[in-house]
Amino acid sequence: MNTTDSTEDSTERLWGGRFKSGPSLALENLSRSDPSFFRLAPYDLAGSRAHANELRRAGILSADELQQLLDAMQQIETEFVAGDLAPILADEDVHTFLERELTQRLKAIGGKLRAGRSRNDQAANDLRLYLRDKARKLALVIIELQHALVEQAEAHIQTVTAGFTHLQPAQPIVFAHQLLAHAQSIYRDVDRLVDWDRRSARSPLGAAALAGSAICLRADLSALELGYDGPCENSIDAVASRDHVAEFTFITSMLAVNLSRLSEEVILWTSRQFGWVELDDAYATGSSIMPQKKNSDIAELTRGKAGRLIGNLSGLLATLKSLPLAYNRDLAEDKIAAFDSIDTLDLVLPAMAGMIRTMHVNVEEMRRQAPLGFTLATEVADWLALRGVPFSEAHEITGALVKACEQQGIELGEVSVATLAAVDGRLEPGVLDHVTLDAAVAARRGYGGTAPARVAEQIARLRSATEEQVAWAAYYKGPSC
Incomplete structure (x- = not known):
């Protein structure tokens, strides 16, 4: 086979006039x-x-x-x-x-x-327009997941559960607070898109191949026509740089990491060992061999695809490394990374939003488990500290009390006055009023804390901030396709 044969004449291409053969x-x-x-x-x-x-x-x-x-x-x-x-x-x-x-x-x-133009500035412009458009559409889909989290949070401001560190029961919280922790990280992902767009609102048109155009001299007007804030300052940078694509894929990979963390918790919550949440049948799958199974496949698939989006970012950064200015064909890889990340999120986000919105929370089981593992111990130490006991001593006293409870096979809420006195005389009976779930969450009433009143305020602020993001996504002067 003659591999030098051409399948097209040079007149059908955008280049080739100086070549003798195709x-x-x-x-x-x-x-x-x-x-x-x-x-x-x-x-x-x-x-x-x-x-x-x-x-x-x-x-x-x-x-x-x-x-x-x-x-x-x-x-x-x-x-x-x-x-x-x-x-x-x-x-x-x-x-x-x-x-x-x-x-x-x-x-x-x-x-x-x-x-007056080149495929170099065309290619740069096409992808920039596409990403600016998609950033807004992506933001709106992310916000649907945000709304699902907030709606669940509103229903569980009074639902007490255990908060964890190191995946060990730590302190009582309201479940809304846990959901909002995920909502806050996802809010920042949208905020990153807004901030990214500010830096990306510069048009590469008029840069031509690299030196600028001798024919198209009003890049400022074409920029405004396309919804940009203005043209790029430097024609070489306009066609050679793809940091805006790398930054976009960072945002999508960071979002994927946040989605993966949420997914991991859903997988735990729906396990038999936790029993906190049951997924709606429409957002769960079964087993081909075990009839009893109900699997959180959406969460697992989302968790898996996070690695794919991280890979898109890593691959693009590796491609950009050491590229000389100005344009090189290596830069075509920018679209592979960006398109795959967007396409993947277009599949993941609606599924995640539906799963969160329809999941059923087992309020009674959460409350039953909330004090287990001595999650109320910090209440004892804080009670002592507020009465003048140095916290280092309060910590030791509380540890001794936990040990005494372990020996008796009881939780802190079941401790007797006699046991308190035996551990330390400063553990007066009044401490028992503070060693309850409701008292524990109510005590965390500082800004950003888990007290129900503070959580309700957090929801209101988050809803207002999200409305601003929706307005940003809706107000776009560029081409939307």
Whole structure:
């Protein structure tokens, strides 16, 4: 087989004028874009519309030619979105695909569009537009999970359970407080998207290959047309840098880590050993051999996919390491990482939100387990400290009391006055009023604490902050596809 044979003429490509022969089949196969890249077509067309307006300002396009181009691009987008138009094998990338369509429909007018730009700034612009759009859509899906957590929290402000450290019973809390701990971390993930967008709202159009364009001189106008705050400051940086993609994949991987931690707790809560939560049948699976099983597959799949998103970030960072300026084809890997992370979260997040929203909480079992393991011990030490006993001594006294209870096979709430006096004379009977679940959670009434009143305030603040994030996601001036 002759591997140097070409399957296309150089006139069908966006390059090749100085070459005597076409590319080998092996080169074509390696160079051809991954099929997923063609999802950028609507964003490429958005950039092309802004570029066409630039060419009109430069005098390269007449008003009539501009209108023909805009009409043709609108028709191409309509057909592409409807599924009536698709790239062919000869289309190396989304830019080749769309220029081929334009030149077939408009002949020479379609060929004019290439003036003053490069695939380098096109590629950078397409992905940036895509990510800015997807960041808002992703935020809204994350917020649905946030709402599910908050709704469950509102139902369990008074539900007392055990809080853990080192996966050992530690202190009583209300279950709402535990749910809100997850909600707070997920809130920060959305906040990271908002902050990321501020740095990413700079247009690379007008950078051309690397040195800037001698034809398109009003990058500020095309930037505003596409919903950016302005153009990139440096044309080399505009086409060579992908830190905004790496940062985006960091945010998605951090979100995946937070989802994984929530998933791990759901797996524990639904275990027979915990018995805290039962999943709705619609969000659980069974076993092919054990009829009694009810498995938390959504949580397990989510936990597993966290590693995949972390890998996307690591792989992209490794690709970017040591790349010289300006553009290199290595940068095509940016889309693989970003697309896979977004596609994975598009599957995971709705499933997680549904699972959390519909899960049933066993309030009685939580309360039964809450004092087990001497979770009320800190109440004794705090009670002594508030009465002037140095905490180092209070800690030792409480430890001796726990040991006495272990010897008697009882919990702290069952201790007798005689046992208190035998351990230390400073353990007066009044301490027993504080060694209860309700007293313990009520005592944690500082800002951010687990006292029900504080938790209710936390929910109100979180709801208000989340509404601001929803407003950010809704207010977007750029192309949304």
